[in-house]
Amino acid sequence: MININKLCKSFDNRKILENISFSVVKGECVFILGKSGVGKSVLLKNIVGLVLPDSGTITVGEIKVDAQRPEELSLIRQRCGLVFQFPALLDSVTVFENICFGLRARGLLTSQVEIAARVKEKLKLVGLSEVVLDQMPTELSFGTQKRVSIARTLAVEPEYLLFDEPTTGMDPIATAGLNQLIKNLTVKLGVTSIVVSHDIKSALAVGTRIILLEDGGIVFDGKPGEFKSSSITLAQEFQMGFGYHA
Amino acid sequence: MIMTWLGRALILKVGEFLATFFLWISTVLSMIKQLLKLKFRARETLLQMYLLGVQSVLIMVVAMGFVGLMLIIELAFHMNLVLKHDSLVPAFSALLMVRELGPVITCLLLTSRIGAGIAAEIGSMKISEQLDALKMLSIDPIDYLVVPRWIGSVFAAVTLTVISLAIAIWGGAFLAAQKLGTSPGEYFNTVFFFVKFPDLAHCIVKSAVFGSLIPIVAAYQGFNCGSDSAAVGEAATQAVVRTSLYIIIADFLLTYLFYAI
Numbered sequence A: 001m002i003n004i005n006k007l008c009k010s011f012d013n014r015k016i017l018e019n020i021s022f023s024v025v026k027g028e029c030v031f032i033l034g035k036s037g038v039g040k041s042v043l044l045k046n047i048v049g050l051v052l053p054d055s056g057t058i059t060v061g062e063i064k065v066d067a068q069r070p071e072e073l074s075l076i077r078q079r080c081g082l083v084f085q086f087p088a089l090l091d092s093v094t095v096f097e098n099i100c101f102g103l104r105a106r107g108l109l110t111s112q113v114e115i116a117a118r119v120k121e122k123l124k125l126v127g128l129s130e131v132v133l134d135q136m137p138t139e140l141s142f143g144t145q146k147r148v149s150i151a152r153t154l155a156v157e158p159e160y161l162l163f164d165e166p167t168t169g170m171d172p173i174a175t176a177g178l179n180q181l182i183k184n185l186t187v188k189l190g191v192t193s194i195v196v197s198h199d200i201k202s203a204l205a206v207g208t209r210i211i212l213l214e215d216g217g218i219v220f221d222g223k224p225g226e227f228k229s230s231s232i233t234l235a236q237e238f239q240m241g242f243g244y245h246a
Numbered sequence B: 001m002i003m004t005w006l007g008r009a010l011i012l013k014v015g016e017f018l019a020t021f022f023l024w025i026s027t028v029l030s031m032i033k034q035l036l037k038l039k040f041r042a043r044e045t046l047l048q049m050y051l052l053g054v055q056s057v058l059i060m061v062v063a064m065g066f067v068g069l070m071l072i073i074e075l076a077f078h079m080n081l082v083l084k085h086d087s088l089v090p091a092f093s094a095l096l097m098v099r100e101l102g103p104v105i106t107c108l109l110l111t112s113r114i115g116a117g118i119a120a121e122i123g124s125m126k127i128s129e130q131l132d133a134l135k136m137l138s139i140d141p142i143d144y145l146v147v148p149r150w151i152g153s154v155f156a157a158v159t160l161t162v163i164s165l166a167i168a169i170w171g172g173a174f175l176a177a178q179k180l181g182t183s184p185g186e187y188f189n190t191v192f193f194f195v196k197f198p199d200l201a202h203c204i205v206k207s208a209v210f211g212s213l214i215p216i217v218a219a220y221q222g223f224n225c226g227s228d229s230a231a232v233g234e235a236a237t238q239a240v241v242r243t244s245l246y247i248i249i250a251d252f253l254l255t256y257l258f259y260a261i
């Protein structure tokens, strides 16, 4: 379970998140929606301690996110995989190295055969062929890089997956594939996921719960069905803006 | 009003200096830890030695060759003016080269060649969230990025200083033979009579210290880079400006120290 309690965060006296509280229980697939710049990425980064809150607490499982305890933070980052908004692949090493980096650094797998098998398995999950393994990240298209970054996050087999706009910049086929993957991970493997997205269709199709952020606070938190019939202006705008009619 | 502004600027600068110094300490500790745990990043380190050191040889050799030539002409003029003879020109030029100009000019050139690059590289890794990605993979950016560059840069500074000194002194021998009529035998005799082991040690220590400053100041600027593309350029510029300043101040302190002991 991920528990966020009264989280506040400002940058240079500009309040971004104010008193955000919610918990995500095992097996949920929560979509977080909100306009650009509302603080969705900041919220995800708070969960894994890449950004530290001004006040409030976050716990992942039974561990509190605390920058003063590097070992625990490292454990949280292993259990909570974060897929960044931009691919953020290390551009000085190959795709293969990128995917197995975490496995090696954490000493999860040691035999080369096991590592190679794990890398290929995750690559297949995100719908890429093995030819990309020896390429450098900069040789790949944006969409492919993004899928590699998802494979990199999946490689350490985290219990919680945090996706930051996973389908932005991807073609419709890749988008559908990724939505299916998120659904499969949730349903079959029991992974808990939090997905930041602009894609209302994906949210309604894949999500088990939707949270809507506006002006630093939560304005909606409920099931996709409730979201569709919500009277909140922003919720309606989101559905109209994307040409979605229930 | 002006005083509070100045005061705040001073506090910021001192804070930044201390933070950079702290990064220097963390890097050295991190390197010791790598060595003790036998988790030495050999591949990255060798790559950096190549990129920072080997690839800088040509520019250093050319630049320091010309410095060697200039020194002979300049010192011959001074000595003829003051002492009315120029037999000590080789000794003076070699001493000045070894104790002062060799390490300082080599490392200032090295700063402009690699300092900006390191700051820009780390800065753009920060903007593209690669640094955050490293942390998510449980890799410490200091351990993975800074330590190999630190070793590479210290290696580059020391070896390049020695190589460029050799070139400058040989260049000096050539020009002294042409202009002053000093034979190469005579030239090297005078040089070795005056330049002693402590001078060389002095030179190596200086270049190692300067070389160790370059990647730290650059990495600090990269780590604290703003989030737009202009910020990367700014980080690169600041890295070169700060490092050059630090090298010149460190040179004074070390020179002072060496004469004091």
Ligand SMILES: Nc1ncnc2c1ncn2[C@@H]1O[C@H](COP(=O)(O)OP(=O)(O)O)[C@@H](O)[C@H]1O
Pocket: A011, A016, A034, A035, A036, A037, A038, A039, A040, A041, A042, A043
């Ligand atoms: N490290 C930072 N320093 C200063 N401001 C930041 C930082 N990270 C994010 N912000 C600001 O916080 C706000 C929210 O950013 P973000 O979470 O990326 O928005 P989004 O909801 O589009 O993901 C933005 O206005 C951004 O400029």
Ligand SMILES: [Mg+2]
Pocket: A040, A041, A042, A085, A164
């Ligand atoms: Mg974002």
